[in-house]
Amino acid sequence: MDLKTEKPLGLVEVLDESLSSDGDIGCEKHPEKTETYVFTEEERLKVETLIRGVDDTVDLVDSDVEYMFERLSTMTMEAAIAILEETIFDHKDDANFPGDVLDRITLLVSGEENCDMDHESYELETRFQATQIKYHSPYPEVRAVCSPTDDVDMPCESLRAYIVGIFWVSCASFINQFFAERQPTITLSATVLQILIYPSGELLCRILPHKTIKIFKWSVNLNTGPWTVKEQMFATIMTNIGAGSSNFFHYGLVMRLPIFFNLEWVGYGFLFLLDVVTQFFGFGLAGMLRRYVIYPKKAMWPTVLPTLQLNKTLLSTERKQIINGWSISKYKFFFLTFAAMFVYFFIPDYLMTSLATFNWITWIAPHNKKLAFITGSKSGLGFNPWTTFDWSVINYTTPLVLPFFVTANRWFGVLIGGFLVLGMYWSNYKFTGYFPPNNSNLYDNTGVKYNLSRIVIDGEFSEEGYKSYSQPYVGAGYLSMLGAYYAMYTCAFVYIFMNEWRTVKDAFKGFIESIKHPRSSAFAQFDDSFSVMMRNYKEVPDWWYLVTLVVAFCIGVAGIVGYPTGCPVWAIVVVILVSVALVIPTNVIFATTGYLIPGDTLAVIIAAYMVPGNAIASVLCRVFGYNTDEQAETFIGDMKLAHYAKMPPRAVFRGQMIATTLQCLITTGALTWLIDNTPDLCTSTQTARLVCTFPNQVYSNTLLLGIVGPRRTYDVLYPILKWAFLMGGLFAVAFWALRKKFTRQLKYIHPVIIFAGINRFGASYNLSYYTPGLYASLIFQYYIRRRYTAWWTKYNYILSSGFTAGVAFSAILIFFALQYHPKTLKWWGNTVSSAGVDGAGTYALYEIPGGRFGPPEGSWS
Structure with missing residues (x-):
């Protein structure tokens, strides 16, 4: 054969x-x-x-x-x-x-x-x-953290699990929303929160009485005995869903803050309403995608494996064994790494911050623009062999979690992107040499930041104001980012449907069968061990998720119509349909590589053509174009976690619904508090690094496409961007054909992940955030995993979890104790990284001749 x-x-x-x-x-x-x-x-x-x-x-x-x-x-x-x-x-x-x-x-x-x-x-x-x-399982990583058997009688959805889950959702959702705008972001992830959930569950086991109470027709056992693995995972999934910051609030900041659009009617009520919509719409969409990205065995989801490993570490009895000379238990190893990183993080985050932004090459000649442009970490390209001693920067790419081929593909893409930016900047392509090379700002024809008020009069785009002022220009990094994003969308769509057509086709057929036979189980379509074991539980019917999706959409329509958004409902519908079409290929990629493809940039383009000149409509379309997919992928990841842990699907559904509702209430409050109480929020001078990288990017993109419009952008300013869509699709077809012929040689090359690396410039990220992760991945995910497999299996995810937890808790203490009311520690080690032009971020390679460039005034429209 x-x-x-x-x-x-x-x-x-x-x-x-x-x-x-x-x-x-x-x-x-x-x-x-x-x-x-x-x-x-x-x-x-x-x-x-x-x-x-x-x-x-x-x-x-x-x-x-x-x-x-x-x-x-x-x-x-x-x-x-x-x-x-x-x-x-x-x-x-x-x-x-x-x-x-x-x-x-x-x-x-x-x-x-x-x-x-x-x-x-x-x-x-x-x-x-x-x-x-x-x-x-076919995958050794999964076999290392999952059991091949299941105990269907083990307590899972218990009262104490709800108590623990609700408590930590409340705490963590505030903290994570608080640090969502930091660069780099600090997050209390599921692997960190598990450490807090475990003693909380054990405490309730000791203090709750062993009795059963009746509530209407239900009997509730207050204390079912020892804290179980499934209770721990149930509370973890609740917390993981609920504790995440809402990406909608990036857009909320753009609409609300004075440095952006300054809309005073965007208050708690509007923010809460739109947060609920995007969260629950994504939840409903996630449920509809189970057959595509949860049940197939090739959907490995490497990002959920550390959570499973830590859960096993905390609650399973560990056999005494010596692993490559190591005999320390996983539990003790976690707390040792946690404590070490908790203490160490004070050094790069407060005592000597130049170790975090280790742009040491620029220290040789701090005011040399060319040196800063090539090697700088803050606003340059980051060509530097060693860029940080800060785990939050090293862990930006989660190098101890994602497979090495993913990290390597993405780093290679960033390297390509760096050379593209270098070529554009040095050749002054489209005047990019007149601006800083790597930020998301828009500039006018004098080289200063674009003044939105000169082209928007009474909320509407002014043709006369635009002609008398200037065309908007972007730097080389932002231009390369836009082109790479556009190419990535078509590449992902074409490549996944060509390469994974059988998986998509079988899942779609299963979905049609579920509509014809609503009482049938989707698990019956799959014969892997996990799906077969899950047949013991009642599945969540597809119509539950469909109702959730429809109700969320109706609430969104009410919010858009009830507030002065000026956004037509039909435009939202079109954007949602496009996002749903993209969600299958993006989730297939996420399930196998751990990389999430955002759909917001594409949504902005669609909105710009449908509702030209309407900035708020552009932002709201972007919300639905990105958040519905992004939230769906988050929920899907937790559904896969529950699938691996063999948890009752209906119990998980209820837990996710409760946690999401609570999260919406608390994160909205956290954002409102930040807006009202944080000085210099979303500016480069914010003392706690709450610089809002993504909101600044959203603002620039909205101005460029939502107000100035795609015709002026693509036909007049940057026509090369139109061709990026075609280039991405053609590249996908060519690579697919090559991979069919050279399957073994190209097995570890992923074109979509390479494009995902190319688009990393233009928002203050660069090679300095990816090179340290490549080293860490090379050591742990390649060398140690192959040479010391037993050590890697037992300790790798624990090491990642311990370091990440130490950074998160240390950062919280440092912020509230030393940065919220600033206690400045001013010395060379804290000032050298920002003393030169790289730290200032305002340099340009070329001087503007005569103080002005571009076509004659009034010659554009």
Whole structure:
């Protein structure tokens, strides 16, 4: 059989598969061999070594090991070969599937005569490889953090889980919204909050009485016994959904703050209303996408694995073992790394901030513009071999979580983007040499920041004001960012539908079947171990999510009509339809790489054509174009987390609804407090680094396309941007064709992630935020993962969680104790990084001849 071109027969054709009475995965049955294999003591020892991995790589409890023994004992060679053939076909171009494992199972499938082993060893390894793929997971990262079994009677949606979840949603949602505008952002992630949830749950186990109370027709057990893994995960999912900052508020700041559009009617009520809409619309959309990006086994979701690992660390009994010479427990390791980073972070964040922005090359000649442009960390391109000693900067790309190929592809894209900016700036392409190279500001034809009030009169675009003032110009970094974004959209859409067409087609067929048969379970469409185990629980009907989506949309319409937005409802509908079309390819990419493609820039273009000259309509269309997709992807990630943890879907649905409602109330309050009480908010001089990178970018993009308009931008100012869409689509087709021919050689190259790196300039981010992450990923995700697999499996995610938690809690203490009411520590170590032109961010490579450039005044329209 040609595995490259023909899909092997599915297991249905080879196996007579059945479900046992308890709903677990049934054993394969074959007419010629139905007996169970009995292992000798020597074979049991050998098999357990295989199951647990070399040096106990896979940390399974004894009951899980026994389960895998049972499945292995009933696995026939015929079934094993069929499973392995199907695996080769499904994962031959899967960058997340280990290449050495793929080579090994390809060798096993080719026949015993090609393998240098005896008959018994060949059969044992063949059956073992098939067993762990069929009854656990194809991915070693998933096997390391997930159990292959499930206890359906374990408490999950308990009263105490709700109490803990609601409490930490309330605390963390305020904190995360508070630091959402910091550069780089500091977030209390799920892996951090789990550390707080665990002792809270244990405390309630000790203090709540062991009694049951009746509320109407329901009985509620106040204390069901020991705090369980599923209760911990239930509270974590609530907190993870609820504790995130709302990306809608980036746009809220743009509408409300005086340095932007200064709309006084944008208060708590409007902000809360639009937050509710975007959150719950995204929630409803997430539920409709389950078949595409949650249930397929190739949807690995690397970003959720640290949460699962930490959950296992906190609640599972850990066997005493020595891993590559290390015997420390995971729990103790977490708190040691947490404490070390908590203390250390005071150095780069307060005592010597030049270690955080380590633009040391510019210190040689602080006022040399060319040196600052190329090597600077603040407003330059960041060509610097070592740029920081700050974990919040190193961890900006989550290098200990995302696969190495993702980090490497993105860094390579940033490198390409840096050279593009370098070429445009040095050649003064479209006058870019007259402005700072790497920010999101718009400038007029004298090189100063564009004055919006001169072209907007009484809220409307003024043609006469525009002709008598200036065309808007952008720097080289922002121009490259826009072009890369446009190319990335078409590349993602075309490439994913060509490369993952079978997955998308099967999921769509399943969705149509669910409409025809609303009582059927979507889990029945998938035969991987997790989906089969999830058949024990009642699934959330699609219509629940559909109702949530429709109600959220109606609330949004009411808000848009009830407030003086001037935005037509039909424009919002069009933007939503386009976003829904993009959400499938973007989520497929997110599920396999951990990279989220934002849809806001595309929404601005669409709004600019539909509602020209209306800035607020442009912002609101951008809200629906970005937030609905972004929130959907956040919810989907937590649904995948619940899927891996085998949690009742309806319980998760209720927890997410409650947490999201609470989050909307609290984050709106946090933003309102920031607006009213934070001096210099969203300016480059803000003492706590609340510089609002994204809101500044939104403002510039809205001015450029929402007010000045796409015709003037694309036809007159920057016509090259129109061609970026075509270039992205053509590149996707060309790369797909090359990858079909050179599958193995191009397996780890991802064109969409490369474009995602190219677009990193133009908003004060540059290579200095990506190079340290590349080093960390090279060490942990490539070298240690391959050379010291057991250590990596046990400690890698714990190290990431401990350092991230230490930074978050240290940053909170530093902000409220030392920065909110500034206690300045002024010395060379805190001033050197901002003393030169890189810190000022106002330099340009060329002087403007005669103080003015561009076409003669009044010659543009």
